[in-house]
Amino acid sequence: MSTSALTIMLITEVTITAFTLYYFWKVVTTPPRAEPDSYAANDDEPR
Amino acid sequence: MGTENKEAWGSRIGLVLAMAGNAVGLGNFLRFPAQAVQNGGGAFIIPYLVCFVLMGLPLLYVEWAMGRHAGNRGHHSTPFIFGAMHKHSFWKYAGVLGLFISIGICAYYTYIEAWTLSWAYHSAMGHFMGMSQDQVAAFFKNYVALGTSEPIMVWVLCVALNTWILSRGLQGGVEMAAKIGMPLLLLFGVVLAFRGVTLTAGSHGAVNSGLLGLNFLWTPNFSSIWDPVVWRNAAGQIFFTLSLGMGSIHCYASYVKCKDDIALNAMSAGWMNEFVEVVLGSAIIIPIAVGYLGVDKVVEMTKGGSGFGIGFMTLPYLFTQWGPALSALSGIMWFGLLFFAGITSSLAMGTPVMAFMEDEFGWKRRNGALFFGAAVLLLGIPSVLSQEAFNEFDYWAGTIALVVFSLLEIILFAWVFGMEKGWKEITAGADMKVPIAFKYVIKYVTPVFLLIVFVGSLPEVWATLTKPVTFQVALARGLMVALFAGLSGLVWLAGRKKVTI
Numbered sequence: 001m002s003t004s005a006l007t008i009m010l011i012t013e014v015t016i017t018a019f020t021l022y023y024f025w026k027v028v029t030t031p032p033r034a035e036p037d038s039y040a041a042n043d044d045e046p047r
Numbered sequence: 048m049g050t051e052n053k054e055a056w057g058s059r060i061g062l063v064l065a066m067a068g069n070a071v072g073l074g075n076f077l078r079f080p081a082q083a084v085q086n087g088g089g090a091f092i093i094p095y096l097v098c099f100v101l102m103g104l105p106l107l108y109v110e111w112a113m114g115r116h117a118g119n120r121g122h123h124s125t126p127f128i129f130g131a132m133h134k135h136s137f138w139k140y141a142g143v144l145g146l147f148i149s150i151g152i153c154a155y156y157t158y159i160e161a162w163t164l165s166w167a168y169h170s171a172m173g174h175f176m177g178m179s180q181d182q183v184a185a186f187f188k189n190y191v192a193l194g195t196s197e198p199i200m201v202w203v204l205c206v207a208l209n210t211w212i213l214s215r216g217l218q219g220g221v222e223m224a225a226k227i228g229m230p231l232l233l234l235f236g237v238v239l240a241f242r243g244v245t246l247t248a249g250s251h252g253a254v255n256s257g258l259l260g261l262n263f264l265w266t267p268n269f270s271s272i273w274d275p276v277v278w279r280n281a282a283g284q285i286f287f288t289l290s291l292g293m294g295s296i297h298c299y300a301s302y303v304k305c306k307d308d309i310a311l312n313a314m315s316a317g318w319m320n321e322f323v324e325v326v327l328g329s330a331i332i333i334p335i336a337v338g339y340l341g342v343d344k345v346v347e348m349t350k351g352g353s354g355f356g357i358g359f360m361t362l363p364y365l366f367t368q369w370g371p372a373l374s375a376l377s378g379i380m381w382f383g384l385l386f387f388a389g390i391t392s393s394l395a396m397g398t399p400v401m402a403f404m405e406d407e408f409g410w411k412r413r414n415g416a417l418f419f420g421a422a423v424l425l426l427g428i429p430s431v432l433s434q435e436a437f438n439e440f441d442y443w444a445g446t447i448a449l450v451v452f453s454l455l456e457i458i459l460f461a462w463v464f465g466m467e468k469g470w471k472e473i474t475a476g477a478d479m480k481v482p483i484a485f486k487y488v489i490k491y492v493t494p495v496f497l498l499i500v501f502v503g504s505l506p507e508v509w510a511t512l513t514k515p516v517t518f519q520v521a522l523a524r525g526l527m528v529a530l531f532a533g534l535s536g537l538v539w540l541a542g543r544k545k546v547t548i
Contacts, residue, residue, distance in 0.1 A: 001258055001261060001262040001265070002262055002266055004089070004266060004267055005088075005089055005261070005262045005264075005265035005266040005267070006262075006265070008089040008090075008092060008265050008267055009089065009261065009265040009329075012092050012096075012325060013325065013326050016318065016321050016322055016325050016326060017322060017326060019314075019318045019321075020315075020318040020319055020321065020322040023311065023314045023315040023318050023319075023479075024063070024315050024318075024319065026311055026315070026478065026479065027059060027060065027063055027311060027312065027315045027478075028060065030308075030311070030478045032059070033306060033307055033476075036304070037304060037306075037307055038055065038056055038059075038062075038302065038303045038304045038307045039055065039056050039057060039058050039059055039061075039062075040055040040056065040057050040218055041057040041058045041061075042058075
């Protein structure tokens with residue numbers, strides 16, 4: 001690959017992958033809010 | 048306030064995956080690489096990312112915020128989501144566009160889903176083995192020309208599958224489909240991308256290496272940055288890929304409570320879509336196609352910027368070069384990937400329609416899903432029978448209406464509802480700090496951006512409207528007008544009284 005193509009590809013893909021992983025990691029690791037929240041899976045009683 | 052709607056998301060990850068599944072569609076794997084090839088290669092990424100930041104991300108924040116705001120007032124479909132932002136009835140009827148777009152796009156999109164399902168089946172059964180490239184292309188052309196009854200049967204099956212999943216509700220249907228479909232899509236995408244970039248000249252009949260395809264795709268032609276058409280195409284791709292201006296993001300977000308986060312969820316789903324599109328989408332069809340056909344042929348085949356020719360008529364032939372077992376596996380993965388990308392998007396388009404009938408008319412979920420399925424079947428028949436009707440639905444419901452809807456919603460949010468209140472909606476309960484710059488981008492930059500895209504499309508709209516039309520085109524337009532009028536009538540009726548069925 002040419003230097004310019006490789007440079008653009010790497011900068012773009014690394015940036016996008018980093019943002020994707022960072023935000024998804026934050027979603028996964030952020031503690032859930034106190035009930036009642038928006039999500040049924042952690043409810044004490046089924047809705 | 049609408050009838051009590053008891054739908055809920057099962058988990059936060061389920062919501063993010065469903066929202067990402069809504070955004071990830073056929074365009075990520077077929078349209079993006081074709082657009083990049085036709086619009087300056089590596090330099091296309093500059094206008095593309097600028098449009099993502101100045102138009103895509105702001106609209107994601109706006110649509111999530113509008114959805115949650117109205118959802119907490121009992122509304123989950125755009126006519127009444129818009130109505131919850133401002134009481135003037137104009138906005139309620141402007142919101143009808145959201146339902147119109149959902150049904151209008153699904154009328155032809157489910158047909159493309161049927162192609163992917165059929166092609167996965169034919170790949171698995173080895174039907175492409177021994178065919179030349181021209182024979183695979185002829186097989187596709189015969190298929191869409193309805194040379195057999197298979198396309199219609201598979202299309203009806205796809206609509207029935209969509210209806211069935213929708214009837215199972217958010218948690219048991221849409222979220223479940225996203226939790227199965229998205230990981231499989233990512234897995235298939237990674238395997239095929241690896242195969243694409245590691246393709247070597249001389250092995251399995253390839254004449255070039257996959258890296259030549261990547262080099263071709265990413266080599267920048269910086270002069271293209273000054274071409275307004277490239278910017279218009281980049282903006283169009285951002286619209287298309289993020290599923291903006293359709294009403295589906297509003298609807299999914301409307302099931303989030305006011306104290307829960309939307310900002311981080313929006314970013315996670317939006318960037319996940321970008322990962323699938325730019326990182327995976329760029330590493331499959333172009334490297335494989337260039338590996339076998341060379342650069343000139345690929346440039347010729349991506350004219351028009353849709354990538355459908357390569358995706359359906361060329362790739363099955365190229366897979367057969369890898370031997371029977373790998374060919375079947377690759378075909379299943381490629382068309383399975385496209386099918387999952389398609390169905391998670393069509394489910395997102397069905398949900399607001401179903402929610403509309405549930406909220407405003409007290410319909411049961413199953414009846415709402417059947418209403419959507421019946422509308423898609425009825426309106427989809429012209430697209431199945433005629434390519435002209437197909438293109439017409441794609442142009443008006445799938446292109447122009449998106450721009451109009453987005454322009455209206457950003458004006459409503461930033462200028463009518465008010466940016467101060469709007470900013471509070473976006474940041475309420477946020478699990479991340481939303482950059483304050485977006486407050487000004489949403490108020491000033493995004494509306495101007497959308498206005499330019501809208502005004503820029505007017506000459507083409509005028510030319511389309513004033514040229515002579517065939518019966519199929521007239522029928523498609525008539526059906527779209529009837530759809531909009533019918534939905535407006537339902538909104539009027541819903542405003543008058545609640546009908547319980």
